[in-house]
Structures are given as C-alpha cells and as structure tokens.
Amino acid sequence: MNGKLLLVDDEVDFLDILSEFLIDEGYSVVTAKDGQEALAKLAVGKYDLLLSDINMPVMKGFELIKEARRLYPALKCALITAYDVRDYLYMAKNFGIGNIITKTTPFNYEEVRLLVKNILTEDVFGLDHYLRGEIHAIKIRNTTEIEPVIQKIVAGMPNMRHKRKFRQVLNEIIINAVYYGAKQERGDRKELWPLVVELSPSEEILLQWGADEEKAGVAVRDQKGILTKEEVLYWLERNTTKGEDGISVGLLDEHGKGLFISRETIDRFIMNVKKGEKTEIVMLNYHEGLYDGYRPLWIHEF
C-alpha cells in the first residue's frame, strides 16, 4: 500500500508525530506549515492525498483545498481539526468536503489510518473495513423482517452503550434504506407508504453487524446508490444552522432529520456511496465512550 501524502498544519509538533505514524504505515509523507507552503510543494511534486488542518494563519484549510482542487482536480483531500466538526458543516457544505476527522484525545490513530487508506484505495464497503472480529450478515427481503433483525442485533451486543438510541437509529436507517433507497418513495407522503413491502433480489438490503474489543458496529447497504454527498451535507447543515429565533432552520423540513439525529447519536456515522450502485451507512459505537464529543464527518462518494 503506497501513496504520497502532503500534511499541512501550523502545529509543527503535530505534523511531526503524524508523519512519523504515516511513514510507519508505509506512506511517503511531506509536510507544510501553512497553505502557501503547501501550494508551493504541490507545484513541484505529485501527491495522492492532501490532509490539512483547518484553522491556520495565512490560509484556512478550506481555502487551501479549494485552491488545490482548482489546480489539481485529481488530488484527493481531507481535513483534520482539533475543533468541533459540527462548527464546520456549513463550510463543508459550501466547499463540498466530505471528510473531516478530528484530533481526538486519546488520539485515534486507527481512524487516521482508516481514513487515509479508504480515501486512497476507494475500497470502503463492508463492515470488515471498520471492525476486527467476526462479522454477521443478513439480507432483508421484506419489511416484516426488520424488527426481528434489529432485536437480534441488539441482543448480540450486550456491551452496547445507549442501546435504546442505537435501536431507534438502526430502525430509522433501515426504514430509509427500504423506502428511500430500494423503493424510492417520497418523504413528504410517509402516510401513504405501504406498511408491508416485499423487496426483489435487486432491492434487498444487506445488514452486517459485529463488535471488536473497542467498538460495536452495524452496516446497512442498499443496491441503488442514490444518496449524494451534496444532499447529506445540505441536510446536516440545515440542522446545525440556527435561525434568528435560535431554532434549527431544518426543524420543519420533511427530510434530513433522521440523518442528522442518527449522526448526532452514533459515535461514528460513516456514509459510503458508489453512485448508481450502492449506498452504505456504517454506524460505530465505542464501548467506553472513548471519543465522546468528537463527531467526524465521513462521507466517501465515488
């Protein structure tokens, strides 16, 4: 596994330790202390991934990515920040950036490793990418199967934190996968949705679940690939933006709330989309609440 990375951060100490780690992972790493230096280095070398801090003097991470993409359209980009990603959803939407991870404490090397690997290889589908250990799988062919499957999954995860919330989110995501993904029903006419829906082999929903020593996870995958990064960012942004009355502007929207609430509830809410082929939502919960307070943005769209 090889790739050339450009790391940008005004925290020199952070650049130092992160590049040490990524070099150990087998990458070739170059660092830059600010946006201008990064652009200068991009001009003289070929890179596979630009991983930049957000809050830097001279040029903010978003601006750097915008400029880098203009100059090198094929360059893959991601951001890393010490701050709350929620504060940047607006910018992420405006700049069309799907990947922002956080500098967590304790530092989550695994997440950095996974993000870099996923972006570079575009091999992202399947819960096995996110969890070690045994993965269970089942296909949903009829809506009547949803409830028993959820019970089974939850029962198989005795250590799961916030079990009730997790159940609700799981239900929401599977229902969405069936009605929006497989059947493409309209969200503003939920009352007309048939209660029992049969899914053909090309509409079946794949469910995977499992747990390792630090987290438990579920992946829900449809076979349509309709959801887009742009849409997801739009709904997330509407739900995190407060209007003049101090209430979220997305409060009365027909869409997007389930998505937003799910992301808020689950430690890691990952979306993988292969356009026209499949959509996968991966939900990971850490057993010990290790990274409470950090909610990275993780949307892979190919």
Place this chain on the structure above:
Amino acid sequence: MAIANIVCIGFENKDFYGQCSTHGYMPIQVPDIAGMIDIDVQFAIVVISQLIIEKADADEMERLYFLASGAPIAVFIETHDSISGRLCNLLDEGAIERIYGFEVTTGLALSRIERMYLSACLDSSVRAYQESVGENERLHKEITLRNRILDHERELNANITGSITSGLVIIDMIGNIFLINDFARKHLRIEKNDVFGVPYMQVFPEKVCRFVDNSLKKMSTQWQKHEMKKITIDETVLEIATYRMNDFSKKPSGMLMIINDITDQENTTAQLYRSEKLATVGTMLSGIAHELRNPLAIISARSQMALKKDDWDKAWSQKNFESIDAQVNRCASIINSLLDFTRYKATKPAHHKVGEILDETLTYVEYQNIFDAIKVEKRFEEGLLVYGDRSRFVQIFLNIILNAADAMNGKGQLTLTTKSDDSSRICVEIHDTGSGIDASVKDRIFDPFFTTKEPGKGTGLGLAIAYKIVLESGGELWFTSQPGNTTFFIRLQSGKKRNV
C-alpha cells in the same frame, strides 16, 4: 349760609341775581353753552335760559352735560306757554329742574335753588361714601383672593418639594439651609426636625459636606452651572447634583441640591456588567476548551506512539518527551490565562507584552464560525509593553474584536496593529473591513445597552465595558469609521520600551 357759584347761561334777570347773591350763591354769567369752557372756578348749579336749551341740538346738549360735570341743571323759563316737546320730556324725566320767571318775586325761585344745592351736596357725599365703601370691599376681596392664591401656591410648592422622590435642598451662600424636603432628610440621614437656617455642616453627613463645600466654593468664584457626584452612604448610593442659583444681578444667591437614591440602578448595572463578564468568561471558556484539544491530541499521540514502540533510541525519546513537556506546559498556560481572567481583581498590575495579549485574545475567538472567512493580519511593533491588569486588556480586545467580526458579518480582514505612541503610551489599532458605524449612532456606541444588533444578539455592553475599562486604566478609546473601513484606537499606559 352756603357759598356756591351758579352758572347762568344766556339770560339776565337782575332780581334773580340779586336774591341769589344775598343768599350766598354767586352768579357767573356766560352767553352760551360754549362759554362754560372759560369758567375757571368750581360751581354747584347750572341755570340755562329756555331759549338756548330749546335751540340746542344733540351735540350741544351733550356738551352741556359734559361741561356741567355732574352739577344739577335747571332751565329758566320766562313765560309759561312756550315749552317745546323735547324740553317737556327732559323735565318729565327729572334730568333738568325748572325755575319760572314769576317765581323770582315770590322767593320760590331761590328756594328751588337751595333745594337743588342741598340735594346735589347729599348726592355727592352719598356717592363719595358709597364709592369709598366699594373700594375697601374691592381691596378686601383682592387681598383675600391674593392670599388664597399665595396659600395655594405655597401648598403646591410644599406638595412638589414634599412629593418628588428626589431630595431637594436649598442652601444660601453662607451655608445655611433655606429649604429641605423629606426625601433629602431621609437620604442625608437628618433626624433633627427643624433645620431651617441651620448650617449644613452641622447636619449633613461628612462625605456630602465635603462635596457641598467644594461646590459652594466653586460657585462663588466661577460660573459653574452644576456639578454631580455619586456618594455612597452606608449601603445607599446617592447621586447628588448641585446647581448655582442666581439673584437678579446674576450673582450667586444660593445653591440648589437634587439628591437621588440610585442604589437599585447601580446594582442592576453592576449585575449586568458582571453578567457580561460572565459571558466573556463563557466565550473564553469555550475558546480554551477548544484550544486545549490541540496540545492534548499531540500528547496523546506521542504517548501512544511511545507505548507501542519497542526500540527507543536516544534522539527519538528526547524529541518525544520534549514535545510532550512543551505541550503540557502549553495546556497549563492556557488554563492559567482563564484563571487570571476570572480572578482579575486579585492580580496586581504588571507589564505585559501587548502582542502576546492580542494573540491570546485571538485564540479565544478564532475557532468560532464567524472567523472562518476572516483573514487576520498582525502588525505588531516588537517589544511593546502595556502596564495594567492582563485580564482586563483581554476583555477590551475581545469585545472590540468580536464587534469587528460581527460588523464584517464573518467575511473580511481584521488588522491588529500595535505602535508606540510616545514614551509613556502605546496605541493598539483594531481595523476591520465591515459595514462601518453609521453616523447617526456614532455618539452612542459606547453607551451601555446601546446595540444595533437584533434583539437577543447583543447586550450592548461589550463596547461600553471596553470603554469603561480603558478609561479606568487611564487610557483612551476612540474610533474612525466609514463603510468598509473602521478602526478602533486604544491608547494605553505603557511600560518603558523593552530592551530586546
């Protein structure tokens, strides 16, 4: 015997004249009505010949009455049968008496004259009596009325001075109390009942005496319209205003004092200032929480790396632990800066590098969304020091910078400049490219609670507090503003320029 003049107009009857003269009535003979003008003595009766009165028109009759000026008039009728209708009417009305020629010989004419004279005398004395009684009554009434008005006004004054919730005192130029209302007694803790004419020095609290003494001195020497001071007595905060009172020649005649209890108002303001400080602490706290994440992530990353690594060569361990050490110290200083801020009253003023304070301030706000699209440019002159309380400088800069970010609506350039002003002062300039401050609000932007932001978006205290702190620290704060070009200038007491 009566002595009176009788005017005889247009007739000559020697017998009548003779009788009159012997009874003390002196005839003054005039040819016609106009002739009366020349008479320069007083007369009691007018007798006019029938011939003339018969010929007289309305104007001449008017003239007759006018020139007679109230004396009774009689017509001397020579013959009985030739009286005109007009004359008959006058006689019937009693406006004119009559004397017949034939009555002269019988003495009846003279007795008519005597009766006319007496009744005229009586009339005038009765009239005079009546008039004098009327004048007294009028005077009496007027005086009564004036007294009532005065009573009313006195009552009104007493009501006003008694019912206004301000204390009111008038002191003459010697320093004696001329007027004092109940509120003033209450506010000034005066228990003695009658203090009229008592020197204020004997009854006023000492702090107030000093202020009054000062004001009085100023008023007698210079044209000082009014002075104001807040004085705290026990727990009560009094706002005392003194006004110079002038006499007609514009010389000072006394001093008016208005005393208000502003304790509640002061408490409310103090509370609001405190809550604004808490809000500032809140802003800083979330800034600090964010700021801690960077070093903590580095420490965590370093330690995890060390835990996994089997072979620690010397150089690697050195680098690793130096980095951890540096980041731990960074955490500590971030936390200390918050502690410094929250207990600022306990910290002693000291010299601080102004650039460092500005940098520190930026770290509290830079992570906020509103700063995402704001470029910050720093133009710091090396080694400039300010003298004072660090946390208060942070509060000044924080409020002005946040205001600038709001004015730019999250997009533009913020330029922070530090310069040495003169040997003892430095100037910090905070420039933004925002909407600018409208001319109509320029005079008010440092007023507490003044805000152009929508309700709920700002307390209107940020700049007021910055202003208050700058003034308290002996500095100056002002601004220039055009759309797209606003600069706040903060001039502060400096330490000497640092020897680098």
